[in-house]
Amino acid sequence: MGQPEGKPGVLQPQGVSEEKTRAEERIRARAHTPLAALSEEERAAALEAGRQLFARPPRFLMGVADMRQLPEPFAAEVAFAGRSNVGKSSLINALFNRKDVARVSNTPGRTRELNYFTLADGRMALVDMPGYGYAKAPKSLVKKWQALVRDYLRGRPALRRVFILVDARHGIKPQDEMAMDLLDETAVNYQIVLTKADKMRQDALARLIGRTAAQLQRRAAAHPEIHVTSARKKQGLEELRAAIAGLLPQEEEQ
Ligand SMILES: Nc1nc2c(ncn2[C@@H]2O[C@H](COP(=O)(O)OP(=O)(O)O)[C@@H](O)[C@H]2O)c(=O)[nH]1
Numbered sequence: 447m448g449q450p451e452g453k454p455g456v457l458q459p460q461g462v463s464e465e466k467t468r469a470e471e472r473i474r475a476r477a478h479t480p481l482a483a484l485s486e487e488e489r490a491a492a493l494e495a496g497r498q499l500f501a502r503p504p505r506f507l508m509g510v511a512d513m514r515q516l517p518e519p520f521a522a523e524v525a526f527a528g529r530s531n532v533g534k535s536s537l538i539n540a541l542f543n544r545k546d547v548a549r550v551s552n553t554p555g556r557t558r559e560l561n562y563f564t565l566a567d568g569r570m571a572l573v574d575m576p577g578y579g580y581a582k583a584p585k586s587l588v589k590k591w592q593a594l595v596r597d598y599l600r601g602r603p604a605l606r607r608v609f610i611l612v613d614a615r616h617g618i619k620p621q622d623e624m625a626m627d628l629l630d631e632t633a634v635n636y637q638i639v640l641t642k643a644d645k646m647r648q649d650a651l652a653r654l655i656g657r658t659a660a661q662l663q664r665r666a667a668a669h670p671e672i673h674v675t676s677a678r679k680k681q682g683l684e685e686l687r688a689a690i691a692g693l694l695p696q697e698e699e700q
C-alpha cells in the first residue's frame with residue numbers, strides 16, 4: 447500500500463530521487479502481494495527466498511541506545527516491535543529455528559536498546575525493538591520509549607517495515623495503538639503479526655482477525671495483510687520469512 451498523497455498529518459519522505467522512488471515502488475508492490483495471490487511458481491520462489499534468508503543464524507551487530515550510534519544504512523531494514531511478553535524473542539528464535547538468537551536482547555542493559563542483527567551477508571538488518579508497555583510502566587519510561595522510537599523511525603529511510611507483534615489472545619491494545627500512531631505519523635509501513643495462535647480456538651481466532659483488519663482500515667501506513675503465527679507450533683513462520691525476504695531489494699535493483 448503506497449502512502450496516500452498529501453494526507454494531512456502524514457509525513458511524506460523528503461529528498462528521495464525519482465529513480466529511487468520508482469525502485470521502491472516496485473519493491474513495495476512485490477512485497478505487498480500476499481502469498482495467496484501469487485501463482486504457484488511465484489509462491490514457491492517467495493517461500494524459498496524466505497527459507498534461504500533465515501537458514502543461517504543472524505549476527506548480533508550492536509545495541510543502540512542513542513541515535514548517534516546508529517549503524518550505516520543497509521539495503522533493507524525491518525524491525526520487530528510489541529508489548530513486553532508478546533512472544534517477540536520466541537518468534538525471532540523460531541524464524542531462525544534456533545533457541546538463543548534473541549537472548550542477547552534480554553540481557554540486562556539491552557532491554558531498552560534497539561538490538562541490531564544482520565542477515566543476508568550484512569545486506570539486511572533485523573532490529574529487535576525494546577518492548578513497550580507493561581501496563582504499569584512509569585510515564586517517564588513510556589516517554590523515553592517514544593522519543594527513542596520516534597527518532598529511530600525518522601532517521602531510517604531504508605526501514606522497509608515494522609512488524610508489530612500482537613498476542614492473539616488479547617488483540618490490539620492501547621499501547622499498540624500508540625505505536626501505530628507513531629508509525630502513521632512518521633509514514634513507516636507496518637504490519638500486524640499475531641503471536642501465540644496455538645492458544646486460540648479457530649473460531650475465536652477468525653473473529654480476532656476480522657476485528658484486527660477492521661482496526662487497520664483507516665490507518666495510513668498499515669499493511670492490511672495479517673500474519674498469524676505460533677512460535678510453539680511453528681505456525682505461519684514460512685509465510686513471515688517470505689514476507690521479510692520480499693522486502694530485500696534484488697541485487698540488480700540496488
Ligand atoms: N503458547 C505459546 N506461548 C508462547 C509462544 N511464544 C512465546 N510464548 C510464551 O510467552 C512468554 C513470553 O515470550 P517471550 O518470547 O520471552 O516474549 P518477549 O518478551 O516478547 O520477548 C514466554 O512464557 C513464552 O514461552 C507461542 O507461540 N505459544
Ligand SMILES: [Mg+2]
Binds near residue numbers: 535548
Ligand atoms: Mg524478549
